[in-house]
Amino acid sequence: MAAAKCEGNSFWDEIEHLTTILRRENRTKQISRLGGERNPPCKDTSRPEVIKKIEFFIEGLLIKLGQNNLPDIQFKNRCSWANVTFEEDVGVGMNKNASETSVKLNASYSVQKYAITLKILRIAYGLLQENVYSTKRDIFYNDVPFFGSQTIVDRAVDDISCMFDVPRHSLHILACSKGYVSGQLSFREHDGNFINCSGNPNGIVIPSHVHGIYDICSDAKAILVVEKDATYQRLLDDNILEKLKPIIMITGKGFPDLNTRLLVKRLWENLEIPVLALVDADPHGVEIMCVYRFGSMSQSYDADNLTVSCMRWIGVLPSDLERLSIDQEAQIPLTEQDRRKISYLLDRPYLKAHGSMQQELLVMLNTGYKAEMQALSGISTGFLTDVFLPIKIKHGKWI
DNA sequence: TGTGGGCTAGTCCATTTGGA
DNA sequence: TCCAAATGGACTAGCCCACA
Secondary structure (H helix, E strand, C coil): CCHHHCCCCCCCHHHHHHHHHHHHHHHHHHHHCCCCCECCCCCCCCHHHHHHHHHHHHHHHHHHHHCCCCCCEEEECCCCHHHEEEECCCEEEEECCCCEEEECCCCHHHHHHHHHHHHHHHHHHHHHHHCCCEEHHHHHHHCHHHHCCHHHHHHHHHHHHHHHCCCHHHHCEECCCCCEEEECCEEECCCCCEEEHHHCCCCEECCCCHHHCEEEECCCCEEEEECCHHHHHHHHHCCHHHHCCCEEEEECCCCCCHHHHHHHHHHHHHHCCCEEEECCECHHHHHHHHHHHHCCCCCHHHHHHHCCCCCEEEECCHHHHHHCCCCHHHCEECCHHHHHHHHHHHHCHHHHCCHHHHHHHHHHHHHCEEECHHHHHHCCCCHHHHHHHHHHHHHCCCC
């Protein structure tokens, strides 16, 4: 079923209506996003500025040591919901007066973290001076016995980004991308390399240096963000890019990495077209959609660059399962962990502000069942591509 | 072909450690 | 004893590769 063949109002009418609303809202938000109690947006700081910040920080440590004081390193606490507030237009952002944790040189339990922080700062300083990039993985393997685990490097890099109030890539430290993008999109990478996503039937790996891409061109009317790679591949096999043309499709393969989130954000900023999320009707699917749409606690200091508040949840909604009479055998009973996860989600500030999403979680809780997107395939082959998504788009059935 | 291990992300909770 | 900070572990999503 081709998109254009839908009867009644034009297939893209609802999307175009949504586009108009979102663009108008975006203008208003840009104007009103001045002042307030929250941290200003995390700046895309230039290389010389970051070098200066590191030098200034080290100078401060040396001055204190010269005064026979043991200098602490202060980090904003990225692990507390008390330190963040939710605002509809920005998502989960860090408070100006967020509590800080101190890494102390005179506390034995802090010494390792102190040393790791200084070592990563030294590495970042070198990368910045040489104007080259490295990955967190490379840094870890640079001295495995010293760091101990990858997690420690990850946390330290994010703490430093937060401390200097700069995005991670401004430290010239990147993470390997895991997301894919396909459809009506072309751009140039930071080195000038031209990328045309529509020329590759399976899409391309999202670049590691998303901030460096430019000349973004697309005539797409919407961006479809898919939770799982399996579903993404299935939709490509079902020829979704032709059936719903023109469209861009992205997957972060589960919880999205920062590069995938950055790309979705950049596409929204450049193209200003609706971003639709297609996730499982289970607690993790909802949480993944929320990470794209509202941001995460640990990256709250960079919310402005990462969250896509205009995103809409197109499916699979827990209420869809009942409406479509999905066979109960295709549904999965909620486990105790699922129920706990739903409780945590219901406590999140952004869900408290979105009654319709809260309602969907309560539907899941009340029915006691969850379902993956594959459950829709049980109705008929190609149901997701040929019926579910076209009808949802045509009738604007998203929240 | 299926399974397990190691890797990429992300989240939250529990435990350990040690200073006040 | 209490509390803050650090760390490990358990869980989610997924991919790739080696091996039985």
